[in-house]
Amino acid sequence: MSQKTHFHFTIGPVQGFVAQSRRTRDLLASSFLLSYLSGHAMMAAIREGCHIVFPYVHERKGVECNLHDPLLQAIDACLKGQAPQDGPWIGSLPNRFKAEVPEGLDPIKSAQACQKAVVKAWKRVSEAVWNYTVAPIAHLGQGTRAIWDRQTQNFWEMAWVIGEEEDLLDRRKNWRSYIPPEEPGDKCTLMGSLQEVSGHFRGDKQRKFWKSLRNRLKGFDLGLDERLSTIGLIKRFFVKEEVTKAAIGWDFPDQARLFPSTAYIAIIPWLAEVVKQAPQEAQAYMEAARLCKVDMSEYPKRFGLPHLSKYGFTQLQGQAFYQSYMENDRNFEKGLIKERQRMKESYQQLIDAMDKQEPNPYYALILMDGDRLGALLQKRSEKEGKVGKLVSQSLAQFTEGIELLVSEHQGVTIYAGGDDVLAMVPMEQALAVVVKLREKYMTSFSKIMESSDDATISAAIVYAHYRAPLQEVLQHAHQLLDKEAKEKSGRNSLAISVWKSSGIDLTWSAPWEIIYDQKSDHKRTVLEKLAIEFQSEQALVSSSFLYKLRELYEQYPKFKEDQQENREILLHLITADLLRIQEGSGLHHQEAEEKIKALLNVCFRSRYEQKELIQDDHFSIAGALLVRFLGQRGGEFR
Structure with missing residues (x-):
């Protein structure tokens, strides 16, 4: 065995656990529990004598171990029998980590200790929720305790590998050596692959079980149409005042128990x-x-x-x-x-x-993720021999204070750990938040990166109607981030969708370089500026005008080989359309062309190719529709 051996550990499923959330509190509980279980695995590794290389969560000085992450600090205190007074309630630890095993320790034994720690912590959580929810009425079910035990024992997939390459876990996942057993019976209305815990299949006995549970729990925590699995009940009731301390060792504050819709x-x-x-x-x-x-x-x-x-x-x-x-x-x-x-x-x-002003029905779900972090961690040179530790420290600096930043913009943080952020804010605050988070990320890495291109972050914003299914909105946000911001726009980008009550209405993306002037002291985005400018320009962003542009020009023929010439031709044609509509209004040609040019800047496609910004002549009306949506704040002009 070499002097330094490393093992990589992961726990999942991530999206299968987090994304299947009907309420915002389900989402909070899922994100926290995944982070919490990962924290128990990390603490087991640390107690074995290992050093967590990534993420940056602690330092060893001789026999002393200084923990930096607040969730790890709380877990450590509980393991020592010292319940923390103000324990954390937002997940801050990723679902995977890399640990260095000193010479003389068995890496296999250390990794197995991590697995055992997760199983023990999960069982405590499970039993706390069981005792609060189902235990008193389990006799009304059919094999309810057996269903509960089966689902809790078979849900988590843990994997570990020994070696130095950063992609070992990804390669290990491709083996698919663990396949959860197929679930029988009537399925959970929250997590459709799992059996609901009553064990009955429709009929009076099933209705009696769930009615009895709703009456016992009272309140609005369990909907009239909900029949939940073990995992669904844990997600829903874990944050209850009567459960949390028994489950993890400390209470949650009102911010968590009364998490906003x-x-x-x-x-x-x-x-x-x-x-x-x-x-x-x-x-x-x-x-x-x-x-x-x-x-x-x-x-x-x-x-x-x-x-x-x-x-x-x-x-x-x-x-x-x-x-x-x-x-x-x-x-x-x-x-x-x-x-x-x-x-x-x-x-x-x-x-x-309120001057006939009804409330805006849209909120914004924000998802952010660092670009090519794996490649960044693999970077090695004599000058940057400790890049792994430096990257981990930069990520720790980035996540510190995110909750405060989001709350200052009237929003809530669901998860902030490593290079990932998940938050919800009022529609009006979303662009300001993602820009500030992006600036914070770049600043956190500025001391260790020779070029700002070495460490970038992409983001997705879904402006969603509050009645849109949260589970589907979150799943779409992940697709938006991966397919639009990272693939279509070439990373270091922002992708935006509008999800109205009827479904997805538009999708748009662009590199950060297009979205705002990074050298300016004022970080207002081009979308915000245009939305303000065109709030009163009802003719310019009216439905009839914009959809006419879509019909005429989104698939327009190439007039010239040169892309810039094509853009100029399109500018003149659309300007002429606007002047014809506005005939008699006193609108001058130069003024109309300036307005159209500003709007078209977000209608032409832009992307990164090999870190080079490309702006071509591919025209889409989505950018203008997004400007109108922001200017109207989701409704009519006010």
Whole structure:
């Protein structure tokens, strides 16, 4: 055995666990638990005497081990019987790591210790949720305990390899040596490949089981149409006050237990305006909603918005501030006819006081991921012999403070570990957040990289209607990041989709170099500038004009061999169309051409090829449609 041996460890499935989330709290719990279990594996390696090379989470000085990551610190304290007072609730550790095994230690034994630690930690989590949820009514099921044990024992796939190459884990995954057993019976409504835990297949016995569980748990945690598997129940109820400490050793704060819905995230800027313009009308609406027994679970302090917390109406769930909520009979008990009418009237008075401005129904889901991190870690030279440690330290610097940055923009962080970020913010804040996160990433690597091209990050933003299925939105965000930002635009890019209530409406991507001026002190994106400029230009970004451009020019013939000449020809043709529409308005040719040129800059395709920025003459109306969407804030011009 060589003096230094390394083993690589991973736990999954990642997307199969995290992405299958119906509620934002499912998403938070999934991300945290995956990070938490990875943390137990890391602590097992450290206790064996190994050194975690990647990510950068600790330092050894003799026999002393200084832990840097807050989640690892909390896990270590619990293992020592010292429950932390303010333990973390956001995942900060990736699902894989690389450990250095000193001479004299058996790497196989160390890796096996990691597996055992994960199994032990997962069993504690599982039993805590079992005792809180299903245990008292398990007798109403058919083999419920056997289903619970089977699913918890067979869910996680752990793998480890010994060697130096950074891609060993990826090669190991290709073997597919572990295939989960096929599940029988009626399936989970959250995780469709798993059996729901009652064990019944439809019928009265199944209905009795789930009705009994809903009545026992009370509240709104289990929907009327939900029948969950073991894993689904763990994701849903892990963050409950009665569960968390028994499951992991410390309590979660209100920020986690009262995690915001997508609807609530969307309305935060609107609520801030309500406080200024119509607090009395909003209070009256809340009282009417209370008579209708509307859920009051929302809590604004979690967003770092103490100025809103004193207003009782901000405790209403986000959906209750939309007109469609009152039209849905499923939101109300039967017989509340007068109460519902009063609630409708109070809502209309609130909207009138807000100058007919209803809340924006869109929020933004942000997903970010470093580019070619594996290749960066493999880089070796005499000058950069410790690049692995330096990269790990840079990543640790990047993730530090992300939660604060996101909360300052009225959003919530779901995961921030390594080079990955998952967050949700109000629609109006998304572009500012991704730019600041990108700048933070570049700054974190600036001290160890000779060129800014050596360490870049790509991002995806999905502007989603709050009624869009969260599970599908998250899955689309991953596809958007991988296929659009990284592949189509050549990495170091941003990809954006708009997901309306009817589905995906548009997709657009471009390199960061196109999106904002990186040398300017003002990091406002070109999309934001255009959205502001064209807010009043209804003719220029009207549906009829834009869709006419799509029909005429998206597949237009090549007038010239030269791409720049083709772009100029298209500019003149579209300018002429606008002047014809605006005839008699006093719009001059030069002014019209300048406006069209600014808009077309986001309609022509741009990408990186071998790190070189390419701007060609491929025309797509998606960029202009995105500008209109941002200018309208998801609705009509205001």
